[in-house]
Amino acid sequence: MSSSTIRFLLTVLLLVPWQAGRAQTTQPTQSQHPQHAPPPPNADPQQLFQQGEAALKTGDLDQAEHAFRGVLAINPQVAGAYANLGVIYMRRKQWQQALETLQKAEALAPQIAGIRLNIGLVYYRQNDFRDAIPPLESVVNEVPDTFQARYLLGLCYFFIERYGDAATTLEPLWSQASGQLNYLYVLGIAANKAGRERVEQRALSHLVEIGQNSPEFHLLMGKAHLNREEYDEAISELELAAKGDSSLPFAHFNLGMAYLKKQDFERAKAEFLKDIAIEPDVSYDYDQLGEVYYLQQQDRDAEEMFRKALRLDPQLASSHFQLARVYQRDNKFTDALAEADAALKLDPDSPGIHYLRGQALQRLGRGEEAKAEMQTFTQLSNAAREKRHQELESGPLPNPELTREPQQ
Numbered sequence: 001m002s003s004s005t006i007r008f009l010l011t012v013l014l015l016v017p018w019q020a021g022r023a024q025t026t027q028p029t030q031s032q033h034p035q036h037a038p039p040p041p042n043a044d045p046q047q048l049f050q051q052g053e054a055a056l057k058t059g060d061l062d063q064a065e066h067a068f069r070g071v072l073a074i075n076p077q078v079a080g081a082y083a084n085l086g087v088i089y090m091r092r093k094q095w096q097q098a099l100e101t102l103q104k105a106e107a108l109a110p111q112i113a114g115i116r117l118n119i120g121l122v123y124y125r126q127n128d129f130r131d132a133i134p135p136l137e138s139v140v141n142e143v144p145d146t147f148q149a150r151y152l153l154g155l156c157y158f159f160i161e162r163y164g165d166a167a168t169t170l171e172p173l174w175s176q177a178s179g180q181l182n183y184l185y186v187l188g189i190a191a192n193k194a195g196r197e198r199v200e201q202r203a204l205s206h207l208v209e210i211g212q213n214s215p216e217f218h219l220l221m222g223k224a225h226l227n228r229e230e231y232d233e234a235i236s237e238l239e240l241a242a243k244g245d246s247s248l249p250f251a252h253f254n255l256g257m258a259y260l261k262k263q264d265f266e267r268a269k270a271e272f273l274k275d276i277a278i279e280p281d282v283s284y285d286y287d288q289l290g291e292v293y294y295l296q297q298q299d300r301d302a303e304e305m306f307r308k309a310l311r312l313d314p315q316l317a318s319s320h321f322q323l324a325r326v327y328q329r330d331n332k333f334t335d336a337l338a339e340a341d342a343a344l345k346l347d348p349d350s351p352g353i354h355y356l357r358g359q360a361l362q363r364l365g366r367g368e369e370a371k372a373e374m375q376t377f378t379q380l381s382n383a384a385r386e387k388r389h390q391e392l393e394s395g396p397l398p399n400p401e402l403t404r405e406p407q408q
Helices: 003-015 045-058 061-074 079-091 095-108 113-125 129-142 147-159 163-177 181-193 197-211 215-227 231-244 251-261 265-278 283-295 299-312 317-329 333-346 351-363 367-391
Strands: none
Touching: 045 061, 045 079, 061 079, 079 095, 079 113, 095 113, 113 129, 113 147, 129 147, 147 163, 147 181, 163 181, 181 197, 181 215, 197 215, 215 231, 215 251, 231 251, 251 265, 251 283, 265 283, 283 299, 283 317, 299 317, 317 333, 317 351, 333 351, 351 367
């Protein structure tokens, strides 16, 4: 591999802003399942448990839940019933219920590493990488060669910028994961940030070697150009990715981002809609589509898209922020402030959110609070400019494609 290619890869990899809390999740809806009748008298809990396992294997989640709840009605100390209920709720994306039942299972069977792995997964799938770390660490400490837990732990370390820990955790997976571009991508960045030149060179060289002309490689290169604000080059790479695999997740999403940056709103809209057709439950598509509508001053369509994004992922700060902008423009300052508050809880260091919140407070006659917000905005803006100067970052872009769970 040429030295110029290595330099380019190193530069673009460092430019990708990895956003903890931005990764893709799907918001659960409240369960509409009816209350299950209690088990009949003299029911056999072992038989009920087997029925639940069989239903779970076939995907009949209602029947499985009924069976495992029947087991617990007879004996509330069966850890496996709680653990399987946790799996059911995970499949339904009912994260809070999943967490509660898995924690009950853990309390009854703390020695079972698989329960803690699922607890870590629940946090991970909600983009709560910090809380995912302790259960994943416990699994890796007990079972060092576990692939999924180690990979997820490495990603969590990376997303919260513990680069040395990320590289240390991920490097032992080389024999199993070095055929995956995303693994090499993450390991290369982590190693560079941690000053581990040998690991960095190995990862980047292998990334180029196995990536070659694959759609996935063009997707990574397109995203890299996008982060460097090289939008024409990004479009060229991303079009190659989409041409090579028309159903490649996030190729059209990133094309939409490139066209949006070029203010080609109709093409951006078309690309986001293409990505929605491939994966209809990705909140970022609706979030960015909402921004297109906002910029076209189609506020009702924008509001609908932001609401849809938040139904899929209530932790998406950008949609709360954009909704605040819509309401601000409509002179609905109380609603704007509520959405700005929601965004601020999720992203407290965003200068833009503080500025918007200050504007809303000013219009509501809360001058002292508005002044404090504007002071915070100024401080954070200066810090952001310094960071951009140091790291040459172009500003946060969503990266839902980079938090996909590992494939073994």
